[in-house]
Amino acid sequence: MSALAEDRLRHETLKDEIARIYGTPAVVIDLDKVEANIARLQAVCDAKGVANRPHIKTHKSPELARLQIEAGARGITCQKLGEAEVMADGGVDDILISYNILGEQKLGRLGHLQRRVRMIVAADNPVTIAGLPQAAEIAGRDLEVVVECDTGRQRAGVETPGEAVELAKLIAGSKGLRFAGFLMYPPEDGWARTQVFLDTANAGLREAGLEASIVSTGGSPNIPHIGELKGATEHRAGTSIFNDRMQVAAGVASLEDCALTVYATVVSRAGPERGILDSGSKTLTSDSGGLDGHGHILEYPAARIAKFAEEHGFLDLSASNDRPGVGEIVRVVPNHVCVVVNMVDRLVTVRGDRLIGDLPVAARGKLV
Numbered sequence: 405m406s407a408l409a410e411d412r413l414r415h416e417t418l419k420d421e422i423a424r425i426y427g428t429p430a431v432v433i434d435l436d437k438v439e440a441n442i443a444r445l446q447a448v449c450d451a452k453g454v455a456n457r458p459h460i461k462t463h464k465s466p467e468l469a470r471l472q473i474e475a476g477a478r479g480i481t482c483q484k485l486g487e488a489e490v491m492a493d494g495g496v497d498d499i500l501i502s503y504n505i506l507g508e509q510k511l512g513r514l515g516h517l518q519r520r521v522r523m524i525v526a527a528d529n530p531v532t533i534a535g536l537p538q539a540a541e542i543a544g545r546d547l548e549v550v551v552e553c554d555t556g557r558q559r560a561g562v563e564t565p566g567e568a569v570e571l572a573k574l575i576a577g578s579k580g581l582r583f584a585g586f587l588m589y590p591p592e593d594g595w596a597r598t599q600v601f602l603d604t605a606n607a608g609l610r611e612a613g614l615e616a617s618i619v620s621t622g623g624s625p626n627i628p629h630i631g632e633l634k635g636a637t638e639h640r641a642g643t644s645i646f647n648d649r650m651q652v653a654a655g656v657a658s659l660e661d662c663a664l665t666v667y668a669t670v671v672s673r674a675g676p677e678r679g680i681l682d683s684g685s686k687t688l689t690s691d692s693g694g695l696d697g698h699g700h701i702l703e704y705p706a707a708r709i710a711k712f713a714e715e716h717g718f719l720d721l722s723a724s725n726d727r728p729g730v731g732e733i734v735r736v737v738p739n740h741v742c743v744v745v746n747m748v749d750r751l752v753t754v755r756g757d758r759l760i761g762d763l764p765v766a767a768r769g770k771l772v
Contacts, residue, residue, distance in 0.1 A: 422733075428682055446477065454630055461642050468763075485513055502620075504526065533549065541580055551585075553565075557594070566608065618638065653693075664745070665738075666744065673728075695739050702736075
């Protein structure tokens with residue numbers, strides 16, 4: 405019996421149990437793999453002398469954040485204020501928000517959060533910085549601010565070291581704010597450019613009598629580069645706790661490292677070379693990550709999820725000699741796991757082929 409056949413047989417009972425209790429589609433995480441992925445990232449950071457500040461945008465769970473901290477993480481990263489509030493309520497007390505925070509309502513919430521836990525926020529423009537003293541005043545203590553820098557990804561962040569230094573001086577001169585350092589998300593092929601950027605910015609800081617105590621790099625695809633940037637103090641990786649098809653394609657994970665799968669049922673086989681899964685764009689999402697197809701089916705690796713309707717996953721079985729029947733449950737490794745998690749209220753938890761229970765996605769939908 406092939407390894408693929410053995411794996412399918414071992415999971416058949418689990419599939420039936422999950423379908424009976426939770427129904428499909430079900431978003432399932434293997435806690436053994438989750439814990440192994442947490443340990444793997446922490447080991448890399450420890451070996452390179454860089455602190456681990458994982459990004460919780462992937463799992464959105466205070467319980468999993470605490471597992472990461474217990475394994476050695478310095479704190480966590482959030483993308484949105486609402487996520488940070490959920491994490492603080494869950495007992496996390498060291499939080500970086502890697503996003504510009506604007507508007508009186510959000511600044512008020514940030515101030516109340518800063519009263520309770522250590523908060524660090526990112527800014528890449530004077531407008532954002534001008535509002536942050538309001539949060540510090542509400543908190544009654546200084547707020548740490550890092551300058552977000554773009555070293556080639558062309559997302560958010562200032563584009564030149566000179567701009568970074570000017571914002572650092574603006575932060576340092578603002579009442580209630582403390583310049584803490586730099587936040588970066590280098591392109592996978594841009595670490596040399598990032599080093600030049602950082603060295604130039606640090607030279608400007610020295611002339612201004614300032615110092616970057618935090619130099620935060622990011623990205624699961626950048627895990628192989630941890631430690632390459634001289635002066636980096638911490639790394640922010642999110643997807644690596646679960647991994648997905650994008651990480652496999654990037655060469656930083658294997659299918660065995662993928663802790664999250666979507667259990668889906670084949671509900672139609674209207675043609676010999678096509679079929680329908682009960683998982684469409686509302687489950688697997690339309691974020692392809694630039695890959696061909698919309699997920700990898702573990703039981704039928706030659707099959708393609710070619711396109712979506714909201715509740716239909718269209719199977720192209722033309723390249724698959726072995727084809728599923730109606731009623732069969734399959735496991736799909738999503739292209740981009742972060743957006744899949746945000747579609748559901750709970751994650752079903754297993755260990756290997758044993759059902760454990762479920763875990764609330766507590767920070768789901770916290771877009772504000």
